[in-house]
Amino acid sequence: MKNFLVFFLLFSLSFSQSKVSIQDKEIEINENEAVVEVLGMVCSMCAFGIGEGFAKTDFIDKSKFTDGVSVDIDAQYVQLGLLESTNINPEKIVQVIEDAGYDVNLLFILQNEKLTKFSTDKLGILQPIAFNLTSDIDS
């Protein structure tokens, strides 16, 4: 029984953690997290507006990162902690980024042990391009 529990825990971990890549930077993503590549986010004042936008939503887990949001301006991405109870609609994430004045290029969401990759097409519409990814993904 003990061995089974250890095996089960290790098995679960392998499916609730993965790595994604944005602008050649490898990022660890855990269960109930999202990673967003934000086009145009070149300064801390730009990033501040994005953080303020997510702080007002009802799907951010503020116990993760800094109030639920981690920003990397060099690689132009934000990482979000998502509330476990929320099945996130990716359009909500895109809306916050656009309300701050920026555009989403790539979006990764790891929820319910499924890693999904979205990309914005030429018309500016977010499209899922890969599902159920549990291994490393390159942008």
Next chain:
Amino acid sequence: MLRKLFALIILFSAISAHPVIFKNGKVFWITQNPSFNDIRFGISKTSNWLIGGRFLEDRKSNETFALVNNNYLAKRWNNRNSQANLYLLSSVGLNTKNSKSMGTVGIHGDWEDRKFMVMQMLEYYSHNSAVVSNTRFAYSPYTVDYSKTSTWLIAHYRIEYSDSKYSYMFFPVVRLFKKNYLVEIGSNGDNTFLSFMTHF
């Protein structure tokens, strides 16, 4: 009293970095340049439209104006590692002493990445029929992450045309910003340029 207030704020004085900010974001900024003391408060109703109030003092004529300020982001180009913007700017209001109407219109274009920035702004002021051009070339000697203080070295050229005369000025300016606070200080020996801006 007004002059004392400006003297106090000069310690923190500011510039127009991003004339429109994130949706429902508020901005407060103060600028002092050779022509004006300028205090503004605004709220971005959307990510491309900011409306607010502006208190402007013409330092040459000693006139003061209370204005409604309207900034519109006409176009933003968001790219990997860079951003470019085109803004349309306007203000309308009254001279606080004689209630004569006054207005400004302007256009502002910029491009920036993590290390370089260029900006051009043209403004027209109706009370003295002045046209002012501000041009900037900026360089950041190092890049820092979100939580650290960023430094920019700026070459600021200012040309003002009024009363059929041109006046030219050059200021080396240092810009420091961290998260939602921005401070700029410049001087060419004869004149100073100061600015403070915060978003919240």
